[in-house]
Amino acid sequence: MLQINLYIKLNIKYMQVLTAKKEWSDSIVTPLVMEQLKPFAEALKKHSSTTREQDDKKDTRVFAALFLGTKGCGRTTTAAALGKLARMEVYRIDLSQVVSKYIGETEKNLAKIFDASENKNWILFFDEADALFGKRTDVKDAHDKYANQEISYLLQRIENFPGIVILSANSKTNIDHEFLRRVRYVVDFSLPNEK
Helix, strand or coil, X not given: CHHHHHHHHHHHHCEEEECCCCCHHHCCCCHHHHHHHHHXXXXXXXXXXXXXXXXXXXXXXXXXXXXXXXXXXXXXXXXXXXXHHHCCEEEEECHHHHCCCCCCHHHHHHHHHHHHHCCCCEEEEXXXXXXXXXXXXXXXXXXXXXXXXXXXXXXXXXXXXXXXXXXXXXXXXXXXXXXXXXXXXXXXXXXXXXX
């Protein structure tokens, strides 16, 4: 009973289900972006019908995608449409609630998210992930040390997560190099024109 209550609290505080208002075929992204998304969409459909172990034998990188682009370019809408295509629920992670100024609290919040999602057929969508997946820096003070630990912890949890992770960020330059090296799909979104 306690775990159910924890999950309900977690769901309200940190996670929001994204519902797709559009079908995958109705996507409003540019044709260039759609071409970049096709391999991820195909792999996602296939992944939802296979086991993680079978998938891992083919590729050592985590089953994750990085969506790059400015606000309003369709990253969130696309994530929801991909979930609908793969028949998986997409949970948007509210990073403003996850990231804490108190040492160790961010890791605890992330642990709750990943623990609750561990055996579910979910896609975790980290919107505006620059705040959490930023580059590690040289350690000049305790704050730098713990910020670097948060990134390392997050990389470890994503690597061990049996589900799918989509990160949304404004620029690749703000994302930690170790994460970029491990991610399978990077999609550069461009704003659709009037046509």
